[in-house]
Amino acid sequence: MTAVLPAACSSPPAFAAGELPVLRERGQREVFCGLTGIVWLHRKMPDAFFLVVGSRTCAHLIQSAAGVMIFAEPRFATAIIEDKDLAGLADANEELDRVVRTLLERRPDIRTLFLVGSCPSEVIKLDLARAAQRLSRTFAPHVRVLNFSGSGIETTFTQGEDACLASLVPEMPAPGEHAGEELLIVGTLPDIVEDQLSRLLDAAGVETFRFFPPRSVSALPSVGPATRVLLAQPFLAETARRLSDRGATIIPALFPFGAIGTTSWLIAAADSLGIASEYVRRAYLSSWRRARTALERPRALLAGKRVMFFPDSQLEIPLARFVATELGMELVEVGTPYLHRQLLQEELNALPVGTRLSEGQDVDRQLDRCLAARPDLVICGLGLANPLEALGIATKWSIELVFSPIHGYEQAGDLAELFTRPFVRRSRLMV
Numbered sequence: 097m098t099a100v101l102p103a104a105c106s107s108p109p110a111f112a113a114g115e116l117p118v119l120r121e122r123g124q125r126e127v128f129c130g131l132t133g134i135v136w137l138h139r140k141m142p143d144a145f146f147l148v149v150g151s152r153t154c155a156h157l158i159q160s161a162a163g164v165m166i167f168a169e170p171r172f173a174t175a176i177i178e179d180k181d182l183a184g185l186a187d188a189n190e191e192l193d194r195v196v197r198t199l200l201e202r203r204p205d206i207r208t209l210f211l212v213g214s215c216p217s218e219v220i221k222l223d224l225a226r227a228a229q230r231l232s233r234t235f236a237p238h239v240r241v242l243n244f245s246g247s248g249i250e251t252t253f254t255q256g257e258d259a260c261l262a263s264l265v266p267e268m269p270a271p272g273e274h275a276g277e278e279l280l281i282v283g284t285l286p287d288i289v290e291d292q293l294s295r296l297l298d299a300a301g302v303e304t305f306r307f308f309p310p311r312s313v314s315a316l317p318s319v320g321p322a323t324r325v326l327l328a329q330p331f332l333a334e335t336a337r338r339l340s341d342r343g344a345t346i347i348p349a350l351f352p353f354g355a356i357g358t359t360s361w362l363i364a365a366a367d368s369l370g371i372a373s374e375y376v377r378r379a380y381l382s383s384w385r386r387a388r389t390a391l392e393r394p395r396a397l398l399a400g401k402r403v404m405f406f407p408d409s410q411l412e413i414p415l416a417r418f419v420a421t422e423l424g425m426e427l428v429e430v431g432t433p434y435l436h437r438q439l440l441q442e443e444l445n446a447l448p449v450g451t452r453l454s455e456g457q458d459v460d461r462q463l464d465r466c467l468a469a470r471p472d473l474v475i476c477g478l479g480l481a482n483p484l485e486a487l488g489i490a491t492k493w494s495i496e497l498v499f500s501p502i503h504g505y506e507q508a509g510d511l512a513e514l515f516t517r518p519f520v521r522r523s524r525l526m527v
């Protein structure tokens with residue numbers, strides 16, 4: 097479902113010394129809500145269960161977005177807030193307890209249950225943090241109940257994952273007394289990508305690393321002052337903050353998109369554990385060459401084309417850096433729902449001088465800028481794609497870039513091909 101917020105104000109461009117100017121906008125936005133994250137989180141952590149406390153709309157979103165659920169044992173459901181709950185005629189906490197009890201009786205294999213907040217649960221001010229504590233006590237020690245919000249009022253698209261992972265941080269154990277430095281790679285990655293990155297880290301001599309979230313939510317990695325955190329996704333600001341509060345150090349790096357981003361990310365990983373970057377570069381030379389070769393064909397099609405990113409997934413800045421530096425595309429504007437400068441500083445430094453950045457959204461104003469600039473390609477949410485196509489502008493759904501495996505050397509060519517597809521499709525239609 098699209099979350100539509102009332103127009104408020106749009107401030108003029110803000111300039112800071114030594115920084116790229118950022119146009120800050122606060123108005124109507126067109127993005128999916130954070131419930132969407134359940135689609136990939138439930139696949140990553142098959143021993144977790146996600147109970148959305150929401151409306152029938154929330155249930156439709158999550159079922160249609162994750163249509164595969166009917167083929168697999170469902171790992172998520174919706175506790176529907178009915179009209180009488182919304183009108184305050186029923187005790188929503190009692191209703192929730194009843195639904196959870198029924199669920200756990202039916203599914204005694206559930207060990208970790210996430211209560212996921214939504215717009216309706218927020219509107220009736222249902223305190224899911226307290227509900228999670230109460231239910232954790234009731235069902236201890238067999239079931240751990242946690243909560244996070246996926247509400248469209250509070251979150252956009254990828255923030256659901258951030259909220260979910262942040263809720264797990266307090267559950268992570270402290271390292272053992274004699275534990276040494278350990279690398280923690282943070283962000284949900286497809287298993288196949290995780291395996292490829294593991295092999296690359298092994299090849300560079302990085303021996304002590306874990307992934308978060310893990311493939312089993314009952315085997316959470318430890319975190320403490322010797323933990324070095326390397327983010328694999330750029331939208332995990334709250335998770336990074338909580339890991340930092342536990343004493344972990346966040347390592348600055350480009351995100352592992354394209355040959356350049358992947359190399360920077362791997363060097364940062366090795367460097368954090370004291371492994372020389374020259375050794376790492378040698379270890380990755382053939383992977384680097386393969387990735388660069390895979391980029392040649394898409395680059396021939398895309399070089400010189402003008403692209404505009406609408407704010408949606410928070411992947412925009414690293415992807416803009418990739419298309420500009422490795423595919424030769426020209427950046428018209430790079431929008432992002434939130435700009436976390438600390439986490440994205442390396443990416444910002446790598447953007448071409450003068451790149452126009454915008455944070456937040458006022459969709460009408462951004463559409464006006466888009467139509468005035470007439471880019472060759474727009475990366476945007478589903479709701480904007482068709483109208484722009486009708487106006488003759490090629491589009492790519494940003495959600496596809498979240499659902500596709502795009503990290504690492506092996507995926508560099510596939511990632512680039514995703515940007516060529518709208519042009520290939522259009523040329524076929526014109527034949």
Ligand code: SF4
Pocket residue numbers: 097098099129130131150151153154155157213214215216246247248249
């Ligand atoms: S959480 Fe809000 S925006 Fe998301 S599906 Fe439910 S009602 Fe819609």
